[in-house]
Amino acid sequence: MLALEIKNLNKKYEHFELKDVSFQLEKGYIMGFIGANGAGKTTTIKSILNLIHVDSGEIHILGKNMATHELELKQEIGSAFGDINFYTRSKIKKLTNVIKAFYHNWDDQTYAKYVKKFNLIEDKKIAELSTGMRVKYSLALALSHGAKLLILDEPTSGLDPVARDNLLDTFQELVKDGEISILFSTHITSDLEKCADYITYIHNGQIINSSEKEEFIDTYRLLNGSNDQLDLVKDQLISYKTNSFGFTGLIHTKDFDPSWGVKSTVPNLEEIMIYFSKKEEKYV
């Protein structure tokens, strides 16, 4: 079963456009949604949550159309926005009391369990929580109302490496039983190497690739060679950088011919992102 399915999403702004965004997330998995700042991650997430009006396209969550089942589905979605804070001067206790009334399946015991597990102090104000703790508070809320799909916008940005690792471990624990699915956007690629099952890469409002992590990385090769070799392969490369020793460039694995004799390695996600954004610059 699909936890999330996005079909041909289009949204045009004056200076930015989401173009034909489609991808899907299987139930019980973690999908990392990567892209540079301004690539369209938050716009896509806002579209999923029906916070903005899309020009065209469909969003299905847990098999139901978001446009027609919004209220019902919002009961099953938990969301967190890493960089936006709400009611920071209110105490956790007060905010929870307000929020829980909206959810039919709210479970006080589950909430108490997560408050304890995440070491949340209910008498603290939101402003007094660290960034990591705020995300955990959002998670505690989502899990207490039985959310099946967690949509998290940049939950790890602004976290120190220890807090980040800790949060990623929590994500993995949550999906273990196969009931909960997580879509989280980030520009920190090492997060995904640690915990994502699937990766969707958005660039300039378009989905470049959305697939299982290993397959995603395997789609590309990083080539290292001399300047002479560059002329041979230049046209096949997505983009490249040159230095005094030669060049480094990214290529689709299917376009790579081992007979060229150019040294190839498997790139990491960061390299894939960097070379794709370089491709754009080339045409400017």
Next chain:
Amino acid sequence: MYNLLIKELKIGVSPFFYILPFLTGALMLIPGWLYFLVILYFCFITVPNMLGGYKSQNDLMFTSVLPVTKADIVKSKVAFFVILELLHIVIAAIFGFISIRLYPDLTYLFYSPTLGFWGLCFVMLAIFNIILIPMYFKTAYKYGAATIASTTAAILFAGSAELLGIQNSYVYDLFKGTGAHNLIVQLSLLVAGVAIFAILTIIAYHIAKKRFLKVEV
């Protein structure tokens, strides 16, 4: 809708704004003052603070991710406005009742706190609402122009009403002359004011709802 209203009451404004009506209401004890000002303080103080609070606390985003309809978001906010407005008027009216008994022989230049005067206050807030609410929900976060326009309109209404009360013999008679001691006249003025308040606020809600459905968070 009920949950949203509870949310507004609990975290929508600082508890200070529930005490403010008592502070402004006490101004009714100033003998022969321009009593429209007592209610206008709601427009001057509470509204910009409240809307500024929504903006700084990212209320729009907070509320939009909850499982609620956009129409209910508008309805609850309008209901919250009305509750605060009623609080201001009712508390001021209680102080007004005391004021009249405190200074029985006072000659009022401006309106004295009669039932008819409270009817005028309802009309003033009706005008305030019909301008503020639709303008605010165009974006649901920009509140500068909406508060300036609606407060100006309310002040203009209050000023014109006071002027008419002084210059126009019919209005004078109705509110300050023989009509002031006629309970039926006074009650009718109050009921008419409440009716205008209700109608304009409901219209404001419908326009605001239509506009808010187009708002992107």
